[in-house]
Amino acid sequence: MRCVIAGGGPAGAMLALLLARAGVEVTLLEKHADFLRDFRGDTIHPSTLQVLDELGLAEEFHRIPHRKAYRLDLVTDTGTSRLADLRGLPGRYDYIAFVPQWDFLTLLTSQAAKYPSFRLLMNAEAYGLIRDGGTVRGLRYRDGDGEHELRADLTVAADGRGSVLRAAAGLTPTEFGVPMDVVWFRLPREDTDPGETFLRLSPGRLLVTINRESYWQLGFVVAKGDAELLRAAGVEELRGQVGRLLPFLEERVTQLRSFEDVSTLTVALNRLRRWYRPGFLCIGDAAHAMTPVFGVGINLAVQDAVATANIILREGPSAVRKVQRRRMFPTRVTQFAQRVAQRQLIKPVLAGSPRMSRVPDLARMPVINRLARTFIGKGVRPEHVAMR
Incomplete structure (x- = not known):
């Protein structure tokens, strides 16, 4: 099987690594010359730390300069309250690691480069799809040497919320609006x-x-x-x-x-009704743009990648429909929670509501804190690497 992935963000890089270690011929395209974009999301939650652990990369990840956050605090004009305390979260990791995203991506791609079936093309911008009847058979890209074609059994759009390949496939996300x-x-x-x-x-x-x-x-x-x-x-x-x-x-x-x-x-919240065409799949922000609320964007993208690898390696590239079936529920629940937070917290604050001057300490409410730390730390339907 041959796979080509457009987009060297968390979803694309993680999927490339998982496929390469299974012996799949995989090419990852990144349109920039490096990963050094500032102010990208960089909160690595326990669910992603667990995936790194399953890949044997946890120790190397923790050698990257990072800061651990065991709780999420909210400071108002009247004092400090905790939105969630991650201590006590089941599993080995009960904290969020803050690390520059470029270091995280470098870790993933450098590990993938250890496998002979992996190829990384920088300064390579995907701009179109190759079709054979109703099936996608690869993509077209441009670099400093001109325009090229890459044929593949599976083409994955992990090229972000402004996905060019998503548009080329005729897929349009539903927008939910953000304040x-x-x-x-x-x-x-x-x-x-x-x-x-x-x-x-x-x-x-x-x-x-x-x-x-x-x-x-x-x-x-x-x-x-x-x-x-x-x-x-x-x-x-x-x-x-x-x-x-x-x-x-x-x-x-x-x-x-x-x-x-x-x-x-520019914040967006949207998702596709359909993530795939025959031979083609959208994951990460290309399938569902998340807001910064809860800082879960990277982790949803990584979970998409793990689910994609598990399903495709088990059932082949024709099983793209099953990836959406697996990942749509957690996407919907997470986006619902973000919309509630926007409506109940962010919008009233920005409107100047005086009632937002005092927020209760949610971590002192055992049931709410347990739900909050599980949702933030593990997410909905966390994925695990099937091929160890």
């Missing part, structure tokens, strides 16, 4: 700063703060479409908002010199 976008940037961190990653909430303002040891990675959440209004108001407005939310950063916000230091994430 926010996120403005990402970084500021230096000092030893006297808070130690944990947390969510800072105040009526009208919401800030994601991720401890990167030497710096803070910050995500300023704005109402949908307001990123341009913020940009038009000038970087001084962003500095002021951040300084009021996090007084310990008030003097450091001047290091945001302009909006050249800022990256805007």
Whole structure:
């Protein structure tokens, strides 16, 4: 069997590794020259750590500089509450590991490169499909040398929420709408700063703060479409908002010199009704775009890849329908939870609702905390590597 995968993100890289180690001839295409894109999702949850453990890569992963988070805190104007405490989660891993996504992708692709059936093409942008009647038989891509064709028994679109191959296959996702976008940037961190990653909430303002040891990675959440209004108001407005939310950063916000230091994430929430055509399959963001809520995007993508490998290696490339059957339920449940969080938390906060000044400590409610830590840590229907 030959497989070609477009997109070197978590879904594509993990699937390529799983297929290569099983002896499948697999080519992975990445349209960029490297994996160094800033402000990508990089929360590695226990479900993904377990997959790495099953692949014998847990020890090597943990040698990558990372920070463990055992709980998720919410800081309001009146104090701190816990949204979830992962301690006590069944299994070997009861924490979220924060690691730059490029390091995670480098780990996966370098491991895949140890197998002779794996090939990685960088600067290779997929732009079309090869068809034989109603069946997809590969893809077309362009690189510095021109345009090329790659024929395969299975073509996988893992090329993100703006998937070109998904569109070429005539598949269109259903959009669910989101109330926010996120403005990402970084500021230096000092030893006297808070130690944990947390969510800072105040009526009208919401800030994601991720401890990167030497710096803070910050995500300023704005109402949908307001990123341009913020940009038009000038970087001084962003500095002021951040300084009021996090007084310990008030003097450091001047290091945001302009909006050249800022990256805007246009948030989307959608999914395909149908993920496949004969010989073709969408996984990860190409099948279902997730919002940053709960930070589960990478982990859903990895779970898709594991399920795809398990099914395809057992039943062959014609079993693409079964991948959707396996992964649609967890996708729907996760997106439902994200929509509830948007409606009950994010939208009221951005609208300035005063009732959001006080949020109960959910980790003190045993049943709710047990559900929350399982959902965040393990997800819905976690996958395991069938071929050890």
